[in-house]
Amino acid sequence: MKLTLAQIARWSAAELHPAAASEAAATGYSIDSRTLQPGDLFIAIQGERFDGHDFVATAFERGASAAIIARDRLASLSEAARQHPLLLVENPLSALQRLATLLRLAAVAQPPRKATRTPRAAKARRVDDKTRRGKLKSLRRNAVD
Helix, strand or coil: CCEEHHHHHHHCCCEEECHHHHHCEECEEECCCCCCCCCEEEECCECCCCEHHHHHHHHHHCCCCEEEEEHHHHHHCCHHHHCCCEEEECCHHHHHHHHHHHHHHHHHCCCCCCCCCCHHHHHHHHHHHHHHHHHHHHHHHHHHC
16 A cells, blocks of 8 residues: 555545645554554554553654554644644544545455456456446545535
8 A cells, every 4th residue: 555645535524634644645554653664654543452642652753654643632742643644534534434435445446467267257347347446436425425
């Protein structure tokens, strides 16, 4: 996965803060700052025992390219963390689910690399792909609105 922050913001219905970081890219994602790789997008999920917002600064220290956080938690972040690209959403878990759905649909809509199917199966596959692309377009349209 290599997406610009502008794409991630559009697909996850997020506000990019600061907006100037839109061309930066994320090469992966993580909800655990301990497993984060440099260039990954950190998603601050709030769980029963831990709150990912408490680890945003650590994620940036480990090389996160950006973080998805709850809009109402921006003020509670350290000044150093607020200097990095942040994607502000109402609910980070919902943003993760939406982003995952769109990425999955985009991956499935890609044409197969090598056609090894019978003509009947290939036709059924094309019809199925058109349906998925239609759903993807619909979700993208709704994300922009």
